Amino acid sequence: MKIIVCVKQVPDTSGKVAVNADGTLDRASMQTIINPDDMNAVEAALALKDQLGCPVIAVSMGPPPAAGMLLELKAMGVDKAVLVSAREFGGSDTFATSQILAAAIKNLGVDKDDIIFCGRQAIDGDTAQVGPQIAEKLEIPQVSYVADIQKDGDTITVKRMLEDGYMTVQVQTPCLLTCIKELNTPRYMTIRGILDCDNEPVTVLDYNALKDDPLIEVDTIGLKGSPTNIYKSFTPPRKGSGMMLEGSGKETVEKLFGILSAKHII
Numbered sequence: 722m723k724i725i726v727c728v729k730q731v732p733d734t735s736g737k738v739a740v741n742a743d744g745t746l747d748r749a750s751m752q753t754i755i756n757p758d759d760m761n762a763v764e765a766a767l768a769l770k771d772q773l774g775c776p777v778i779a780v781s782m783g784p785p786p787a788a789g790m791l792l793e794l795k796a797m798g799v800d801k802a803v804l805v806s807a808r809e810f811g812g813s814d815t816f817a818t819s820q821i822l823a824a825a826i827k828n829l830g831v832d833k834d835d836i837i838f839c840g841r842q843a844i845d846g847d848t849a850q851v852g853p854q855i856a857e858k859l860e861i862p863q864v865s866y867v868a869d870i871q872k873d874g875d876t877i878t879v880k881r882m883l884e885d886g887y888m889t890v891q892v893q894t895p896c897l898l899t900c901i902k903e904l905n906t907p908r909y910m911t912i913r914g915i916l917d918c919d920n921e922p923v924t925v926l927d928y929n930a931l932k933d934d935p936l937i938e939v940d941t942i943g944l945k946g947s948p949t950n951i952y953k954s955f956t957p958p959r960k961g962s963g964m965m966l967e968g969s970g971k972e973t974v975e976k977l978f979g980i981l982s983a984k985h986i987i
């Protein structure tokens with residue numbers, strides 16, 4: 722049994738968000754972090770490794786600097802780090818990204834007992850589509866919004882978060898689970914992990930390594946193979962200044978109620 726975790730390096734949107742003149746994100750001038758939901762996915766994988774002794778492989782698609790993030794994961798306890806990186810993969814939308822990641826996962830092999838973890842969503846693209854699309858392309862079952870995991874043989878019982886409660890789902894391996902922050906608290910890197918993390922170099926899967934997979938066709942990967950393209954991006958206009966409502970408490974509540982109803986907010 723092994724666990725594969727998909728991890729994305731994202732701009733730290735809690736800090737300065739820089740935008741180029743053409744409206745695209747100026748990623749080069751922004752700090753990068755490991756996508757927060759992916760940290761929960763890594764912790765879930767490492768907790769299962771603590772329990773069952775299975776190896777954990779982290780896979781990330783991104784430019785070469787993403788290798789640094791993968792070393793941080795090795796310092797936390799991940800056994801192998803794989804960077805999926807090639808010019809041909811650039812500009813991929815979620816369909817193309819999931820094609821490439823599914824091909825990379827097939828390259829690593831998916832066995833009967835294996836589990837693939839993703840975060841629920843990335844804080845930059847914010848679509849929450851990549852995990853479910855990878856599962857579809859690998860033709861394995863998936864459960865999203867996972868808030869608790871119990872493994873018993875090849876059956877996994879998960880608590881899936883809904884808007885107003887939880888659902889308990891049983892799923893057979895191999896399967897893909899997308900993780901949310903309620904699942905756990907990610908651990909820190911260890912001193913031993915930091916000292917050992919670059920003993921084994923990060924494995925790079927480039928275009929040549931994946932090109933023979935049927936998922937890697939010119940018309941299904943990269944900018945040209947993406948069915949969607951970003952036509953325009955812009956910063957939303959700032960909201961206008963606040964409005965003071967004058968009068969007694971009851972009067973102002975009635976006015977506020979009228980304004981919010983007119984805007985269909987309540």
Ligand SMILES: Cc1cc2nc3c(=O)[nH]c(=O)nc-3n(C[C@H](O)[C@H](O)[C@H](O)COP(=O)(O)OP(=O)(O)OC[C@H]3O[C@@H](n4cnc5c(N)ncnc54)[C@H](O)[C@@H]3O)c2cc1C
Nearest residue numbers: 727782812814815818839840842843846847848849850851
């Ligand atoms: C319409 C559209 C057009 C786009 N065009 C471009 C473009 O031209 N150029 C460009 O650079 N980007 C483009 N993007 C962004 C790019 O598609 C996304 O960064 C990428 O597909 C991941 O989607 P997401 O960020 O929404 O991830 P989500 O679906 O929210 O991520 C869910 C989970 O999937 C996994 N995951 C996602 N991405 C990766 C990854 N790269 N490596 C490993 N695991 C991952 C993680 O576990 C993550 O938590 C476009 C996006 C859209 C929606």
